[in-house]
Amino acid sequence: MSDIKTTGPEPLGANDSKWLGSYKQVHMNVFGTPLRVMDHGEGTHIWDVDGNRYLDFLGGIAVNALGYAHPKWVKAVADQAAKVAHTSNYFATEPQIELAAKLVKLAGAPEGSHVYFGNSGAEGNEAAIKLAKLYGRTLPGALPDIGGKPARILAMTHGFHGRTLGALSATWKPAVRKPFQPLVPAVEFVEAGNVHALQRAFNETGVGHYGKGPVAAVIMEMIQGEAGVVPIGADFVKAARELCDRHHALLIIDEVQTGIGRTGKWFAFQREDLSGGVVPDAITFAKGVAGGFPMGGLIAFGEKLSALFTPGSHGSTFAGNPLGAAAGLATLGVIEDEGLVENAEARGRQLRDGLAALDNPLFVSVRGRGLLDAVELAHPCAHAVADWALNHGLIVNAVAPNALRFAPPLIVSEQDVDECLSILAGVPADLPND
Ligand SMILES: *Cc1c(COP(=O)(O)O)cnc(C)c1O
Numbered sequence: 001m002s003d004i005k006t007t008g009p010e011p012l013g014a015n016d017s018k019w020l021g022s023y024k025q026v027h028m029n030v031f032g033t034p035l036r037v038m039d040h041g042e043g044t045h046i047w048d049v050d051g052n053r054y055l056d057f058l059g060g061i062a063v064n065a066l067g068y069a070h071p072k073w074v075k076a077v078a079d080q081a082a083k084v085a086h087t088s089n090y091f092a093t094e095p096q097i098e099l100a101a102k103l104v105k106l107a108g109a110p111e112g113s114h115v116y117f118g119n120s121g122a123e124g125n126e127a128a129i130k131l132a133k134l135y136g137r138t139l140p141g142a143l144p145d146i147g148g149k150p151a152r153i154l155a156m157t158h159g160f161h162g163r164t165l166g167a168l169s170a171t172w173k174p175a176v177r178k179p180f181q182p183l184v185p186a187v188e189f190v191e192a193g194n195v196h197a198l199q200r201a202f203n204e205t206g207v208g209h210y211g212k213g214p215v216a217a218v219i220m221e222m223i224q225g226e227a228g229v230v231p232i233g234a235d236f237v238k239a240a241r242e243l244c245d246r247h248h249a250l251l252i253i254d255e256v257q258t259g260i261g262r263t264g265k266w267f268a269f270q271r272e273d274l275s276g277g278v279v280p281d282a283i284t285f286a287k288g289v290a291g292g293f294p295m296g297g298l299i300a301f302g303e304k305l306s307a308l309f310t311p312g313s314h315g316s317t318f319a320g321n322p323l324g325a326a327a328g329l330a331t332l333g334v335i336e337d338e339g340l341v342e343n344a345e346a347r348g349r350q351l352r353d354g355l356a357a358l359d360n361p362l363f364v365s366v367r368g369r370g371l372l373d374a375v376e377l378a379h380p381c382a383h384a385v386a387d388w389a390l391n392h393g394l395i396v397n398a399v400a401p402n403a404l405r406f407a408p409p410l411i412v413s414e415q416d417v418d419e420c421l422s423i424l425a426g427v428p429a430d431l432p433n434d
Pocket of ligand 1: 119120121122123125160161162163221225226254255256257258286287296
């Protein structure tokens, strides 16, 4: 096993302290105080400004699919920067066109499917929500019928879709959503995993003065990442597909965290054990797609749905930016060439099996697929565990009071997983609760 350099008893070095002081003076405090100030990375490791090295099992929150400074990614971005970095959407570029075609293919989306590019996960979901609204207006009983009512969008309890106002409307966590109400109307929450609740929500549609508008769309994650890496359940997804079909509603799957090989398939809906083989009407993607370049978007499955967006319906200055598209093409290319989807499956299994076998009473149970995993802790001390791990050279994430999340780069090696496990084996089981 490789040598493990720890950051020693002092949690923060002099350079970290100095920069964090400056950070606070000029940044709005939406993220709290950053844990460290980072300097550079290579592969699965990143170094802070004091020269401390960390094994990264968070990967910039499931973003750094290729780890840090992958030579092919660096070259693709540098070459594209030297050619053309931005054009606006009055013009197109080759990388953008190739990336869209590649994403449609990897998603197994049918002939006639189309991509909209944005710059983040939230923007992918904003696009999906706008598309669902246009679709909803085509349903009988919905606006703009005489006496029509707004079509509804059903989202899941514990779901996360982003922080912009539209995406926030479908994001469940009351503490992050409620201060900004009123949000987008006619977005309702259904208990995740509860088929009867979903059925009831569909059945509230009524005619005349009675009942609500028709359901335009159901939006959900296959694994609720921010909720603590919780699969929503294949039976529920199948039931949702059937209800959507019966009521002519769209099934939108948010693959922002689960997509791009993360769960051991290109997209999580392609895992039978997560989706029951269901095919969605649209998926959104972001995080891993460009290996660290901000990019996201939406794939609408099929010609009819895609055609609802027409010139002026939606847009963004940076959408499909060639630098991001080149980063995306390099990322997808390396994932294919290096077999990283298969690696995600194998290393994820090693990680979960290893966590389950740890002789440490702190770790109670494991869950997840591929390299999106969590371990349940015996008591709510996730922040204390993550801090301890950080001080011992390992980055993991306190995703819930009693759960740690793992989303390492897809290039993670067998030795990396062993190193992560050996650090975690030493976590004191009696750390104080957060
Ligand atoms: C991270 C995330 C988002 C939001 O993505 P941003 O790039 O932060 O806007 C949306 N949905 C899911 C499932 C996510 O994990």
